[in-house]
Amino acid sequence: MTDKRSIVIKIGSALLANQDLLTPRFGFLQRLLEDVARLRADGWSVILCSSGSVALGLKIVGETPETAGVSDKQAAAACGMPLLLNAYKQVGHEYGFEIAQILLTLGDFEDHRRFLNTRNTVHRLLEAGVVPIVNENDSITTEQIRVGDNDRLAAKVAQMVGASDLIILTGVDGLYDRNPDDPEAQFVPEVEDVGLYMDATKGKSTLGTGGMATKLQAANMAQEAGVVTWIAQGEVDRPLSTVLxxxxxxxxxxxxxxPLSGWDSWIANRLQMAGSLVISDEAAKMLGADDRPITRSQIVSMDGDFTRGDVLHIYDQAGTELARGLSDFTSEELRVLTVNPDTPAEQLLGYRSKGEVVRFNNLVMLQSHHLQWDAPSSMVYEVAPPDEDSPLRNA
Structure with missing residues (x-):
């Protein structure tokens, strides 16, 4: 259920760190946290999703945004996080509130138990009147196991806590129908279907990891969970209250x-793809129409190395994403099942199973405005009987 008094604020690196000096921009922090205090006085619970730790630590490790590699950025994040939190703490105390740090990784969102544990921690901090400051744990993450940008991280936090609003503060005043450098670009004040504007979102800031495309992806994740998203310029007085x-x-x-329920929203809004299935055209026509699960006989091809409980992306044979759902099998088990379609699942797996790949109550059909993911180009595993000497035959 949406909490009408909770709001998530995402602040980009370019707003928090001086691009030349790579030091905290205390003037911006004063304006931001003064407005946070204003919202709290009006009864809002406020959560900050803050970039900036990598940018603030680069000078300490002797690197620049242009020269830093993965290990440099990890080390810079470790150095910059104390600077970032100290800046927030100093200014926050001026306005009479405490802050807390929550560092997350991709697994904290993709694993449902960790997702719930994180949500409980955030709610407890809000109950105590503390402002949580959430960031990805950049000092330990790599490209393969990271959220990747704080726009989508903020959207996942908004979904997690059931916030009513998400404000993404950035260096521009919002979305344009094309690159804002184009003199014919038109400002877009309101968006219902973000998919209509994805082609117009190119480029990113020097210090940040995302551009307008990631902001629209984040907005789409938020709107499917019943959250209103605002994209606004951060370099103003009262940057939050003037938006609302x-x-x-x-x-x-x-x-x-x-909006989707909390469970369905968690399934449907992914940060990375664990695996994917292509189902037959006949199965695609019936998908979601009744209480039938996805079975092994309906699978045409599959991709990815996934485990039981991972979320799979479901495609038709034309490559259109239709749904997402929890897998009842590992990828290796599913490969064994699909290439031995006439052998009972229990005989193949060594334990009793109905052979349902995705149960109906763990399947979420994508709604019309939900951004779809392209089918993996590596999806070449065709389900067909293996050669007689294949280890998968009657495995």
Missing amino acids: SGERRSTKVLANPN
């Missing part, structure tokens, strides 16, 4: 009026 009051220009991405 409509006193200045920003782009508002409307919430879905019929």
